[in-house]
Amino acid sequence: MTRLTAPFLDDPALARVLAALSAEGAQALIVGGAVRNALLGEPVADVDISTSARPEDSIRLAEAAGLRSVPTGIDHGTVTVIADGRGFEVTSFRRDVETDGRRAVVAYSDRIEEDAQRRDFTMNALYATASGKVLDPVGGLPDLAARRLRFVGDPRARIAEDYLRILRFFRFLAWYGREADLQALAACRELRAGLAGISRERIGHEMRKLLDAPDPSRAVALMAEAGVLSLVLPGADPGDLPELVEAEHEFGTGALPCWPRRLALLAAPNAAGALRLSRDEARSQDQIAAALALHPPVAAWRHGRAVAAQSVLIRAARGEAPPFGWCHELARGAEAKFPLAARDLMPELSGPALGEALKRAEAAWIESDFTLPREVLRRIALRQEARA
Template identity: 85%
Template sequence: MTRLTAPFLDDPALKQVLAALAAGGAQALIVGGAVRNALLGEPVADVDISTSARPEDTVRLAEAAGLRSVPTGIEHGTVTVIADGRGFEVTSFRRDVETFGRRAVVAYSDRIEDDAHRRDFTMNALYATASGEVLDPVGGLPDLAARRLRFVGNPHARIAEDYLRILRFFRLLAWYGREAELQALAACRELREGLTGISRERIGHEIRKLLDAPDPSRAVALMAEAGVLPLVLPGADAGDLPDLVEVEREYGTGALPCWPRRLALLAPQDAEGALRLSRDEARAQDHIAAALALPAPAAAYRFGRASAAQAVLIRAARGERPAFGWCHDLARGAAAQFPLTARDLMPELSGPALGEALRRAEAAFVESDFTLPRDALLRIALQHEARA
């Protein structure tokens, strides 16, 4: 018998919720990512609960134990139970009666096997009791041990229930897998056109999480081979992604987020539209792309230290290693202050001529590595006017 030992099992709030359900005779089990991650020694974020209790019984049992409940997804069998100020999603065992893509007619069940067969991947269909005993209705433990990503049951059927599972497959492969089942890969390739009916917001959510994996390069390469990458990110080129991951390990990335840099390296034709990027996210992509065309100090001056650093790492992945002291160059560029303002050129200049003069002087300031003094910049700004 496999037994889970994880700190969250000693969480008093979790124990309260499980005990409240068990007091009514219901089976109450920890399920999914918490079990998977704990067995892999990975961090556990959220703890979800699966139960044989019907939603109305979950509410009744929670209230009887002095806990508050919120019907956050009661139409899907989910009730959020609040204990010690924290919410735990409690979902009733269900079985599919009929499926229509993402929509399904379901019936509640008393059997863990029925609930397990509704789940996407075998490593996500693992359950644990309050004492840590692991229950494995669909053979997920051997797959987890091998880091093998496999759909529960027929992969074509699982994907047809929700085509976003194609991207979840590659995302989980990037985070937790070493081996992708061949049948699963074939199904992702054959059914990839189903992704055209998925909202760009949902696709963007998955791609962000995939690209944030420690090393997504193999998963992204498999996406490209399966024809999925060009479908969701037209024009993307993942050839340099393994080198970027190596560069990140060599130079360190500090507080810089991974996915914007990796997305900029892929350089899809329309990342903003393809992934429904926010305005700030799209601006960051534009800044990184522009910074790639400039020396590091100039990029830091124009677009900020973070965007310039992202560009330095991307260039390094493409074979252009940064010069010694590049971090100091970025800091110097980001701290540089252009010493002229429009007021300094007035009333001699106004309108378009004023703007052009400031741009000319600022370009000279940057080209001089931020060394030209104010008087020299004034002469450069006014030289065109003097010639006129």
């Protein structure tokens, strides 16, 4: 028997919720990511609960124990039970009645086996009791030990229930898998056209998580081989992604987020539209692309140190060695201040001529490695303008 040892098992708030839900004999189990991650020794973010109690009974039992509940997803059998100021998502055992590739019609069940059968991957269909006893209805423990990502049951049937599971397959492979089930890969390739019916917001959400994995390069390469990458991100080229991950380890990334840099490396022409990026995210992609065309200190001056650092790592992945002392160079560029202002060229110049003169002076200042003083730049601007 496998037994889970994890700090969250000693959480009094979790214990209160589990005790309340099981007060009249219903099963109340920790499920999914918390069990998977604890067994792998990975951090646990949220603890979700699965129960044989119906949603209305979960609410009643919680309130009887002095806990507040919120019907956050009542149509899907989910309520949030709040204990000690923290929310725990509680979902009743379910079985699928009808699916259309995007959403499912479900019926409640009393059996953990039926609930497990509707989950996506075997490593996500693991349950644990309040004492830590692990329940494995679909054979997920051997897969988890081997880091083998396998769909529950027939891969085609699981994907047909929700085509987003194709992207979830590659995302979970990047985060938790070493071995991809060949039948699962074949099903992802065969059914990839179903992703056309999935909203770009949901696709973008999955792609962000995938690209944030410690090393997504193998999973993304398999996506490309399966014809999935070109479908969700047309024009993307993952060829240099392994080198980017290596550069990140070699040169360090600090607090810089991973997925924007890795997405920029893929160089998909319309990534913002394909993944429904926010305005700020799209602007970041444009800035990184612009920084790639500039000398790193100049990139830091124009777009900021963080954007320039992203571009340095991408250039390193593409075979260009970073300049010596590049961190210092980026700091120097980011702190540089162009010493000439429009008022320095007035009243001699005005209108478009003034703008052109400032641009020429700026170009000379950049060419001098930010060293030319204001008076020299003023003379350059005025003399160039006189020649024009």
